[in-house]
Amino acid sequence: MKDKSKKLSGIMLDFEKPLQELYDKLDNLTAVSDEGKLEMTEEIRLMEKRIESARRDIYSKLTPIQIVQVARHMKRPTTLEHIDSIFTDFVELHGDRNFADDPALVTGIAKLDSRSVVVMGHQKGRTTKENIYRRFGMANPEGYRKALRVMRIAERYNKPIISFIDTSGAYPGIGAEERGQAEAIAKNLREMAELTVPFIAVVTGEGGSGGALGIGMGNRVLMLEFAIYSVISPEGCASILFRDAKRANEAAVAMKITAPDLLELGVVDEIIKEPIGGAHSDGKLTSHLIKAAIIKNLDPLLKLSHRELIADRYNKFRKMGVFLED
Amino acid sequence: MSIHEWFKRKQKAKEPVQTRERLDIPGNLWVKCYKCGQAIFSRDLEANLKVCPKCQYHFRLTAGERIRQLVDEGTFKEIDPKVRSRDFLEFKDSRPYAKRIEASILKSSLSDAIVTGTCQIAKQPAALGIMDFSFMGGSMGSVVGEKIARLIELACEKKLPVIILSASGGARMQEGIMSLMQMAKTSAALGKLRETGLPYVSICTDPTTGGTSASYAMLGDINIAEPNALIGFAGPRVIEQTIRQKLPPGFQRSEYLLEHGMIDVVCHRKELRLTLSRILNWFNER
Numbered sequence: 365m366k367d368k369s370k371k372l373s374g375i376m377l378d379f380e381k382p383l384q385e386l387y388d389k390l391d392n393l394t395a396v397s398d399e400g401k402l403e404m405t406e407e408i409r410l411m412e413k414r415i416e417s418a419r420r421d422i423y424s425k426l427t428p429i430q431i432v433q434v435a436r437h438m439k440r441p442t443t444l445e446h447i448d449s450i451f452t453d454f455v456e457l458h459g460d461r462n463f464a465d466d467p468a469l470v471t472g473i474a475k476l477d478s479r480s481v482v483v484m485g486h487q488k489g490r491t492t493k494e495n496i497y498r499r500f501g502m503a504n505p506e507g508y509r510k511a512l513r514v515m516r517i518a519e520r521y522n523k524p525i526i527s528f529i530d531t532s533g534a535y536p537g538i539g540a541e542e543r544g545q546a547e548a549i550a551k552n553l554r555e556m557a558e559l560t561v562p563f564i565a566v567v568t569g570e571g572g573s574g575g576a577l578g579i580g581m582g583n584r585v586l587m588l589e590f591a592i593y594s595v596i597s598p599e600g601c602a603s604i605l606f607r608d609a610k611r612a613n614e615a616a617v618a619m620k621i622t623a624p625d626l627l628e629l630g631v632v633d634e635i636i637k638e639p640i641g642g643a644h645s646d647g648k649l650t651s652h653l654i655k656a657a658i659i660k661n662l663d664p665l666l667k668l669s670h671r672e673l674i675a676d677r678y679n680k681f682r683k684m685g686v687f688l689e690d
Numbered sequence: 691m692s693i694h695e696w697f698k699r700k701q702k703a704k705e706p707v708q709t710r711e712r713l714d715i716p717g718n719l720w721v722k723c724y725k726c727g728q729a730i731f732s733r734d735l736e737a738n739l740k741v742c743p744k745c746q747y748h749f750r751l752t753a754g755e756r757i758r759q760l761v762d763e764g765t766f767k768e769i770d771p772k773v774r775s776r777d778f779l780e781f782k783d784s785r786p787y788a789k790r791i792e793a794s795i796l797k798s799s800l801s802d803a804i805v806t807g808t809c810q811i812a813k814q815p816a817a818l819g820i821m822d823f824s825f826m827g828g829s830m831g832s833v834v835g836e837k838i839a840r841l842i843e844l845a846c847e848k849k850l851p852v853i854i855l856s857a858s859g860g861a862r863m864q865e866g867i868m869s870l871m872q873m874a875k876t877s878a879a880l881g882k883l884r885e886t887g888l889p890y891v892s893i894c895t896d897p898t899t900g901g902t903s904a905s906y907a908m909l910g911d912i913n914i915a916e917p918n919a920l921i922g923f924a925g926p927r928v929i930e931q932t933i934r935q936k937l938p939p940g941f942q943r944s945e946y947l948l949e950h951g952m953i954d955v956v957c958h959r960k961e962l963r964l965t966l967s968r969i970l971n972w973f974n975e976r
Contacts, residue, residue: 534904536924536932541942542950546903546923550877554909557878558885573861574873574904574923581874595861595870595901600928605783605863618781619866631867681878682839684871685832686778689770 375644377433379422386415419641426590428616432598434590434642435569436532441647443470443485443528446568449651450658451476451483457517460509463543468499468535469507469579471514476526476658482518484511484579485528488569501570502535505548508578512552515559524562524662527579532597534575549578556581557681558674562665564658567591567632568643583677584661585631587623588650589638593631594621631684634661723747739959748916748959750896752798753805753822756855760963761818765810770840774801775833779866787864790826798825802833803858806841808850812967814974817845819854823897828858830902831865835872838906842879846886851973853966855893856907860900873905880909889973891966894921894944894953908952912969915944915953916962922947 376384390411397404426434434440447454451474458465471484486503489495511527518525534545556563556579565582571593587593594601601615602608626632636657639646668676720729725747735742739759740749751759757766774795777788795801803825809818819841821828838854845852861869883890892910894903896919904923907913915921922942930937940946947953957965 534923536929538929538933538935538937538941541922541924541929544908544950544952546921547908547952549904549923550873550906550908553874553877553905554881554884557874557881573870574901577870577873578904581878593867595865595867596863601863607784618779618783619863620779621867626867629867631871678878678882681871681874684875685836685868686776686865687832687836688774688776689772690774 379430429613431590435592437644439644443487446651450655460506464506466504466507469503480523482525486531501531504535504540505543505545508548508552511579527565529567529571529576530569531572531575532570533572549574552578560670567593584633586634587632588636592621741959750823753820756820761809768807770837773833781864794825800825803828804834804837806837814970817841817850817852821857823857829862831862831869835875838876839879842883851889853891856898857895858902873901876906912954914955914957919944
C-alpha cells in the first residue's frame with residue numbers, strides 16, 4: 365500500500381490533491397504499524413476506506429476539463445494493454461504495403477475468447493521516448509491505410525472488427541499532408557460504411573476529430589466513462605473561437621465532449637463504467653469491463669447478414685445531425 | 691525582445707503587403723486584387739469570371755456566381771432550400787451560435803453554407819452542390835451534411851452524376867461532435883453512389899481544409915482543383931506549431947497537391963465549365 369501511494373502521488377492530477385493528504389496519513393499509520401509499536405490494522409483499514417470514498421466523491425463530480433485530464437492521463441491504459449488483457453493469440457500486423465508502417469496506429473489479428481477477430485487502435489506511449497516513437501498516438505496516412513488493409517482482411521474472412529480510439533487527432537505534419545492525410549481518412553470513412561462484417565468501436569481515451577473517426581465507424585460505438593470525443597481539442601476550439609487557448613475549460617463545456625453528453629446526442633451507444641478513480645487506477649479491471657461490453661454488443665450483430673450490417677451502419681450515421689426544416 | 695527577434699521583424703516587414711481592403715471608391719467600381727494589389731475595374735473582373743487579369747488570382751465566389759458561371763441558364767433547380775441550422779448545443783463563443791446563423795443568413799441571403807440542386811451543364815444533367823465560403827467560412831455542420839447526403843441520394847434515385855464544389859474551412863465547431871459525424875454521413879452516402887455505379891466529381895476551391903477535405907472533397911472519382919487553392923487536412927499554422935519548421939513554398943496549394951498525386955486536374959476557372967462538360971460527356975457515353 366505504501367508503494368502504491370508513492371507511485372500515485374507522482375502522477376496525481378490537480379483535482380486529486382485532496383487524496384494526497386489522506387495518503388500521507390495512511391503512510392504514517394503504516395509506518396507506525398510496521399515498526400510494531402502499535403496495532404493499527406483497524407485504523408489502516410478505515411483510512412483506506414476514507415481514501416476510496418474520497419476518490420469516489422471526486423470522480424463523481426468531475427468537470428468536463430477535468431475529464432479531459434483523465435482521458436489524457438499518462439497512466440491511462442493504452443490500446444496494446446487493452447489488447448493484451450482482452451484478447452489472446454494476438455499477432456500484430458504491420459505496414460500499409462505502400463509506404464511505411466505507422467507505430468501510432470496498431471493493427472492485428474487476435475482471439476476474443478474462441479472467436480477470431482481483427483483488432484486495431486491508436487497507440488500512445490508511456491514514456492517520452494516511446495511517445496516520440498508512437499507520435500503520441502497521432503497517426504499518419506499510412507496508419508489509416510494499414511487499418512483499411514486489415515479491415516479488408518476481416519471482411520475477406522468474415523471476422524468482426526474491434527477498434528480502440530485514443531488519439532488527439534491525425535498527425536499534422538508535412539509528410540502527412542503530402543501523402544494525403546485527408547484522402548486516407550476520407551477513404552476509410554467511405555469504405556467503413558460498406559464493411560460486411562460486425563464492427564465495434566470503443567473510445568478509450570481521447571477521441572480527437574477525424575483522426576478518431578478514421579477508424580471509428582462501428583455498428584456500435586462504445587465509450588469509456590471518462591473518455592472524450594470531439595471535433596477539435598478544447599484548446600484548439602478555444603484558440604479559434606475564443607481567441608485564447610487558456611479558455612479550454614469553457615470550450616470543453618460548450619462542445620459537449622463527455623460520454624453522457626454523447627450518449628444523449630446519439631453518437632455513442634453505450635457508456636462503459638470505469639473503476640473508481642478512473643481507468644488508470646486499475647487498467648486490468650478497465651479492460652475486463654470493456655471486454656464484457658464488447659461481447660454484449662457483438663452478439664446481436666453476429667446474427668445480422670452482410671446486407672443488414674451495412675444497412676445498420678448506414679442508418680446509424682445517416683440520421684446524425686440536428687437541423688430545422690419548415 | 692531579443693536582437694534575433696528584432697531582425698526577424700524587420701525581415702517580415704519587407705514582404706509584399708497583402709491587403710484585403712477594397713479601394714474606397716463609391717459604388718465599388720474598382721476592386722483591388724488580394725494577391726498582387728492590382729486595381730481592377732469591377733466589370734472587367736466579373737467578365738473575367740472574377741479572376742485577376744494580371745496575376746490570375748481566383749477570387750472566392752458565392753454560390754450564385756458559381757451557378758451563373760457553370761450551369762446552363764435557367765436549368766438549376768434547388769432542392770432542400772428550407773433546411774436550416776439549429777443551435778442545439780446552445781453554443782456561445784464571442785456571440786451565440788443562434789445569432790451567428792441569423793447574421794449569416796441576412797448577410798449572404800443563403801440558408802446555410804451549401805446550395806444543392808439539379809442542373810444541366812452543356813446540356814448534360816447533374817446533381818450539383820456548391821459550398822459558399824461567405825456563410826460562416828463554409829463550415830460543415832448538420833445542414834451541409836444533410837443537404838449533401840440528400841443530394842447524393844437523389845442522384846442515386848434519378849441516376850445522375852454528382853458534382854460538389856467545396857469551399858470550406860472544415861467542420862463547424864459550434865455543432866460539436868455532430869459536425870464531425872457529417873464526415874461519416876456524407877462519405878457513407880458517396881459509398882452508396884459508387885455502389886450504384888454513378889460518377890462523382892469533386893472540385894476543391896480555396897479553401898478546402900479540415901473535415902471537408904477529409905470526407906467528400908477528397909473522394910471524387912475525379913478530383914479537380916482551382917489554381918492556388920489551399921487544400922489540406924491540418925491548417926498550415928497548426929502544422930508549423932507542431933513540427934516547428936517552416937513550411938515549403940507552395941505547401942498545401944493545388945499545384946503542390948497535383949505534384950504529390952492528390953488531384954487529377956488543376957483547372958483555371960475559364961476552363962472549368964468545358965472540363966466538366968467533357969468529363970460528364972465521357973461518363974454519359976454508353
